[in-house]
Amino acid sequence: MAGDEGSSSSSKVKFNNCFVCGEKDHWKDDCYWRNYQCVKCNKHRMKIFVSSQPKSKGEKFLKCENQPFCNGFEWLSKAKKNKEEENKTMIVEGKNSTVKLRIEGKLPMTVE
Numbered sequence: 034m035a036g037d038e039g040s041s042s043s044s045k046v047k048f049n050n051c052f053v054c055g056e057k058d059h060w061k062d063d064c065y066w067r068n069y070q071c072v073k074c075n076k077h078r079m080k081i082f083v084s085s086q087p088k089s090k091g092e093k094f095l096k097c098e099n100q101p102f103c104n105g106f107e108w109l110s111k112a113k114k115n116k117e118e119e120n121k122t123m124i125v126e127g128k129n130s131t132v133k134l135r136i137e138g139k140l141p142m143t144v145e
Contacts, residue, residue: 073105
């Protein structure tokens with residue numbers, strides 16, 4: 034019986050990541066990438082796929098849902114990097130400095 038308990042507990046699998054993008058801070062229903070606007074037509078959403086090509090096998094990419102009319106394409110890793118850079122961007126304008134700051138997630142910071 035002890036062997037049965039060990040095998041059943043070892044077969045349990047924990048899923049802590051989003052099934053869509055693999056990130057750890059949300060679940061698939063809340064995934065940002067499920068509503069990502071097409072980088073080419075800016076009208077439709079992009080869907081996530083996994084590459085089966087030898088050079089990029091297993092890598093995720095985004096493709097416009099309006100195929101074959103729009104051939105919008107972007108690697109998910111590149112889209113994530115662009116989003117990260119966009120979220121860290123701060124815009125300062127004018128003499129009295131108007132600051133627009135958008136941060137998603139946790140970011141340690143101090144203001145002086």
